[in-house]
Structures are given as C-alpha cells and as structure tokens.
Amino acid sequence: MANFTWVIDQRKCIGCHACTTACKSENEVPLSVDRTWVKYVEKGDFPNSQRHFGVLRCNHCANPPCVHICPTTAMFQRPDGIVEFDKDACIGCKACIAACPYDAIYIDPESHTAAKCNFCAHRLDVGLEPACVVVCPEEALIFGDLEDPLSKVNQLIGREKTQVRKPEKNTDPKCFYIGADEAVLNPDVQTYDESGLYMWSNQREEKHGAHLDKNIPSGISLSSALNTVTGARVAYDVHHDIPWAQYVSLYLWTKSISSGAFLFAWMLWSSIQFGFVPGPMPLWLVWGAPAISFIYLAVTGILLIADLDRPERFWYIIARPQWKSWLAIGSYIILGYSVLLAAILGAFVFGFGMQVSPWLYHITMPLAVMTAVYTAFLFAQAKARDMWQSPALPLHLLQQAVLAGACVSIPAAALMGNLDAIADFARPTIVGAIVLHLVLTIGGEVLTEHSSKAKxxxxxxxxxxxxSKIFWWGNIVLGSAVPLTLLLVTGFAAPSYSIDMIVAFLGLFGLLAYEHCFVMAGQSVRLS
Incomplete structure (x- = not known):
C-alpha cells in the first residue's frame, strides 16, 4: 500500500506563490482561506539582510490529532496515508482546528465545514500529481510514495538532512523540509511588527486575537528581545481564526453549574447520612438540585449547538460518533446525565421521588463528575494548545464544578426560604474550592516556569x-480574594444573608472570568 508524503526543498523555493494559486484554482478554495501558503521571514538589517521562504500546509501526519478529535469521522485517514475530509459529515465544531498544531485546517466560508490540503486526492485517484507540484517552476515541491525505495522523496529523505515541524507533538508529520531556516518553521523564534503590518497589508486581529507583545508592559518588548537574539521578523503570513470563543467560555461555565449543583446536593446528602452534618436533608433540594442541573445542562447544549458552523447537523454526533473523540464521548456523557436527571425529576412529578432518589442520586453522581471533567480530556486532544495540556486540568474542572454548585445553591436556598440549612454547608465548601483554585491557578500556572515556550x-x-484585567480583577480579586476575605473575616460559620449572596454571585462571576481567560489566552499563541 502506498504511503504518500511531501518533500519541500526550500533551497529552490523562490516565494512565487504559484502553489497557493494553483491550489485555489484546482480546489476552488474561497478567498480569505488557504490550503497552502508561503510564509516570508526576514533576518538581519539592510543591507545585510535575507528573506527566507516557507511553504506551509497540512503535514498529513501518521498520527493525526485532527482525526482523533473529530466527533463524526469527517476527518479520516485513508489507507494510503492521506488525511482526508468529508464535508458532508462535518458539523463545523472546529475541534480539528483546535487539534492541528500546524494551523492547516480552516472553516470553508461557503460550505461552513472544515477543509484543508488533501494532496489533491481527486487527481491522485486518476494518476495525476497534486496541482501545486505540477505548477512549481523550480520543482521545489516533491511528492511521492514513502514506501517505494525508488521514489524521489525516499531518496531525498535518505540522502539529505530533513526537518519536520513540531516533532515534539508526536504527530509523526510527513511533510519533510530541506534547507528551511529554523525561523520559518518554528514560531517560537519569530517576531511580528506590533502594528500588525506586513508586506502588502495589515493582519486582521478581531478574530485571531492580539499580537503576543501588545499590552504587555515591560522595559523591552518580547518582539524586540527575540529580534535581538534571532533577527527573525515575519514579513508575510496568512490569517488564521481562533476556533473557539465566547460560546465555549460560557459552555464551560454553565456545565460547571449543571454538574456542580448536583454534586453539591449529593455531598450534602451523603454528609448527613454519615453524620458529618446535622440533618435532615431539605426536601426541596432533593428535587431542586436536579432541576437546576437540568436547566443549566439544557443551556449548555444550546451553547454547544450555537457554536457549530452547521448547527442543523448537531445530531450527527449522536448518530455517527467517532469513539476516539472526547467530543463524541462527552456528548454521550451529557446525554446520559440528562436522562438520569429527568428520571429523578419525573419520579417526583409522579409522587415516588423520595423512594427512588437515594439510589438514583448515587447512580447519577459519577455522570455528574464525568460531565464536569471530560472537557479536560477533550482539551488534551487539542494538541495545538499547550496551555490546555495540563495533567491537573481534570482536578481543576472538578473544583470549578463544586465551587459553582455551592454558589448557585445559596440564591436557590434563599428563594426557597431555607438559606441557613444550605449556607452552613456551602460556606466551607466555597472556602475550600477557592483556596484550591488559587493553588492550581497561581501556583500551577502563574508562578511556574513552563518548559513549553508556547504555554x-x-x-x-x-x-x-x-x-490580564479580566484575570486579575475578575477572577483573582472579585471572584476569589473578596469572597474568601468576606467569609474568613466574618467567620464563615454564620455571616449575614447579604454576605452569603455577595459571595455566591462573586464566586460565579470569578469562575466565568477565569473560564474566558483560559479559553482565549490558550488560543492566543500563533502556531505557524
């Protein structure tokens, strides 16, 4: 069986963009997106300066993260090694974009589905070479079968010193470069003009996000420092959108409330049963917590569907799941959680809620935990984003759920006129959750020197x-320090009604602030 691959000889490339033009023409690629593009990086100062070219595209990895994360098999790997896409199966979830470390995937503005280089598979199937290979005037693009010992690509890989992009991602990329400057392939040593100016235009920022140095106060900017060391400035690049934005931030928040409200009620009920907390369990909370969880879970589902570029296809994720994807697994976890919540509520509607609730609660609890933490495993599949590759993320998401559940239970208890019974358990829970959040955030993220430059x-x-303003003022000060101070200074055993409400709302606000910072900052680092 063939195993197709590229060799790109950057010693020959003249930066003419013929490959980009041929690709757009052959595959009818719309304006504003590219399957292959040529990046320009300049080094040195005039007259002792040089321009380096880099042809960038899909690497057709042997271990493709985009295939593993795709929930509907819209991204798949052919037997001949080509990573192909099926636009008829795509729901536009953008998970493949979040997973690709090479920024090679985009959402087609016409079909609203994921697309990328596919080696011009329609040409290969009839014995023709990819359009970019045919049109390259310098024969800098060499295409062939890695399994054929007589193929030119095999001979070049065996004879010449080759490089691949981001080998540390363990994707086994099959796009081999000869003579490429490190500054072209490695975004960690590239600098950008802080104005966003390129050779012919300014880069759009409203969807991509701010440049790295912008709004970072220091004696010397990061671009200036890197430029001093490497002398590498990006002169031309193409625009790449951030795949996940405010809908994902809100989804994390509502999902935390949904799973946390149930977990808080289960923790309180279990504590009463084991004698750690005086009883009895408030009857309204036995059905009220599942009701709150069900409502916020419904909102979570609406947000997830709203974030799809093809929302009318949302049911594909249930009908044709790809079981390596935590997006598909998570959808079934949410579905199972919603069914059990509905069963608890239905039991109360039909008058036998207290008879079945104890064992239904224990059955539902694992799904509530899984609902809270499965996103950590989804983010781990998003290999492009180093900030999300934290082994502590499952614990952090569980902490956020417990904090959200305790906070949302306070106004619910006040509404039911039974605040004291709930608040006595909620206050120490909030204190413990906030302290753990500060340890994981400040100790695990802010004060830690990370081995990954991208992280x-x-x-x-x-x-x-x-x-930074949202993080420090929204999350740390208003969302953590103020509630913690109010509870500790007043004695968290019995503060006033107004303090309980302030703590609850600030805790939820701080959680939302952190979720947004975590999602957006995690995608702010350029990949190509």
Whole structure:
C-alpha cells in the first residue's frame, strides 16, 4: 500500500506563490482561506539582510490529532496515508482546528465545514500529481510514495538532512523540509511588527486575537528581545481564526453549574447520612438540585449547538460518533446525565421521588463528575494548545464544578426560604474550592516556569497581556480574594444573608472570568 508524503526543498523555493494559486484554482478554495501558503521571514538589517521562504500546509501526519478529535469521522485517514475530509459529515465544531498544531485546517466560508490540503486526492485517484507540484517552476515541491525505495522523496529523505515541524507533538508529520531556516518553521523564534503590518497589508486581529507583545508592559518588548537574539521578523503570513470563543467560555461555565449543583446536593446528602452534618436533608433540594442541573445542562447544549458552523447537523454526533473523540464521548456523557436527571425529576412529578432518589442520586453522581471533567480530556486532544495540556486540568474542572454548585445553591436556598440549612454547608465548601483554585491557578500556572515556550506565552497573555484585567480583577480579586476575605473575616460559620449572596454571585462571576481567560489566552499563541 502506498504511503504518500511531501518533500519541500526550500533551497529552490523562490516565494512565487504559484502553489497557493494553483491550489485555489484546482480546489476552488474561497478567498480569505488557504490550503497552502508561503510564509516570508526576514533576518538581519539592510543591507545585510535575507528573506527566507516557507511553504506551509497540512503535514498529513501518521498520527493525526485532527482525526482523533473529530466527533463524526469527517476527518479520516485513508489507507494510503492521506488525511482526508468529508464535508458532508462535518458539523463545523472546529475541534480539528483546535487539534492541528500546524494551523492547516480552516472553516470553508461557503460550505461552513472544515477543509484543508488533501494532496489533491481527486487527481491522485486518476494518476495525476497534486496541482501545486505540477505548477512549481523550480520543482521545489516533491511528492511521492514513502514506501517505494525508488521514489524521489525516499531518496531525498535518505540522502539529505530533513526537518519536520513540531516533532515534539508526536504527530509523526510527513511533510519533510530541506534547507528551511529554523525561523520559518518554528514560531517560537519569530517576531511580528506590533502594528500588525506586513508586506502588502495589515493582519486582521478581531478574530485571531492580539499580537503576543501588545499590552504587555515591560522595559523591552518580547518582539524586540527575540529580534535581538534571532533577527527573525515575519514579513508575510496568512490569517488564521481562533476556533473557539465566547460560546465555549460560557459552555464551560454553565456545565460547571449543571454538574456542580448536583454534586453539591449529593455531598450534602451523603454528609448527613454519615453524620458529618446535622440533618435532615431539605426536601426541596432533593428535587431542586436536579432541576437546576437540568436547566443549566439544557443551556449548555444550546451553547454547544450555537457554536457549530452547521448547527442543523448537531445530531450527527449522536448518530455517527467517532469513539476516539472526547467530543463524541462527552456528548454521550451529557446525554446520559440528562436522562438520569429527568428520571429523578419525573419520579417526583409522579409522587415516588423520595423512594427512588437515594439510589438514583448515587447512580447519577459519577455522570455528574464525568460531565464536569471530560472537557479536560477533550482539551488534551487539542494538541495545538499547550496551555490546555495540563495533567491537573481534570482536578481543576472538578473544583470549578463544586465551587459553582455551592454558589448557585445559596440564591436557590434563599428563594426557597431555607438559606441557613444550605449556607452552613456551602460556606466551607466555597472556602475550600477557592483556596484550591488559587493553588492550581497561581501556583500551577502563574508562578511556574513552563518548559513549553508556547504555554509560557499563553500564560503571559493571560496574566500580563490583553486578558490580564479580566484575570486579575475578575477572577483573582472579585471572584476569589473578596469572597474568601468576606467569609474568613466574618467567620464563615454564620455571616449575614447579604454576605452569603455577595459571595455566591462573586464566586460565579470569578469562575466565568477565569473560564474566558483560559479559553482565549490558550488560543492566543500563533502556531505557524
């Protein structure tokens, strides 16, 4: 069986963009998106300066993260090694974009589905070479079968020193470069003009996000520092959108409330049963917590569907799941959680709620935990984003759910006229959850020197860059320090009604602020 691959000889490339033009023509690629593009990086100062070219595109990885994360098999790997896409199966979830470390995937503005380079598979199937290979005037693009020892690509890979992009991602990329400058392939050593100016135009920022250095106060900007060391400035690049934005931030928040409200009620009920907390369990909370969870879970589903570029296809994720994807697994977790919540509520509607609730609660609890934490495993599949690759993320998401559940239970208890019974358990829960959040955030993210430069840049964007005000004032000060101080200073055993309400709303606000910073800053680092 063939195993197709590229060799790109950057010693020959003249930066003419013929490959880009041929690709657009052959595959009818719309304006504003590209399957292949040529990046320009300049080094040195005039007259001792040089321009380096880099042809960038899908690497057709042997271990493709876009295929693993796709929930509907819209991204798939052919037996000949080509990573192909099926626009008729795509729901536009953009998970493949979040997973690709090479920024090679885009959402087609006409079909609203994911697309990318596919080696011109329709040409290969009839014995023709990809359009870009045919049109290259310098024969800098060499295409062939990696399994054929007589193929030119096999001979070049065996004879010449080759490079691949981001080998540390363990994707086994099959796009091999000869003679490419490190500054072209490695975004960690590239700098950008802070004005966004390129050779012919300015880069759009409203969807991509701010440049790395912008709004980071320091004696010397990061671009200036990197330029001093590497002398590498990006002179031309194409625009790449951030795939996940405010809908994902809100989804994390509402999902935390949904799972947390049930977990808080289960924790309280279990504590009463084991004698750690005096009873009895408030009857309204036995059905009220599942009701709150069900409502916020419905909102979570609406947000997830709203974020799809093809929302009318949302049911594909249930009808044709790809079981390696945590997006598909998570959808079934949410579905199972919603069914059990509905069963508890239905039991109360038909008058036998207290008879079945104890064992239904224990059955539902694992699904509530899984609903809270499965996103950590989804983010782990998003290999492009180093900030999301944290082994502590499942614990952090569980902490956020417990905090959200305790906070949302206070106004619910006040509405039911039974605040004291709930608040006595909620206050220490909130204190413990906030302390754990500060340890994981400040200790695990802010004060830690990260081995990954991309993760360090993302953290800097969150704590020093354009998201710093939301992070420090929204999350740390108003969402953590103020509630913690109010509870500790007043004695969290019995503060006033007004303090309980302030703590609850600030806790929820701080959680939303952190979710937004985490999602947006995590995607702020350029990949190509």
């Amino acid at each position: 360090q840049r993302a953290v800097d964007m969150m704590v020093k860059g354009p998201y």
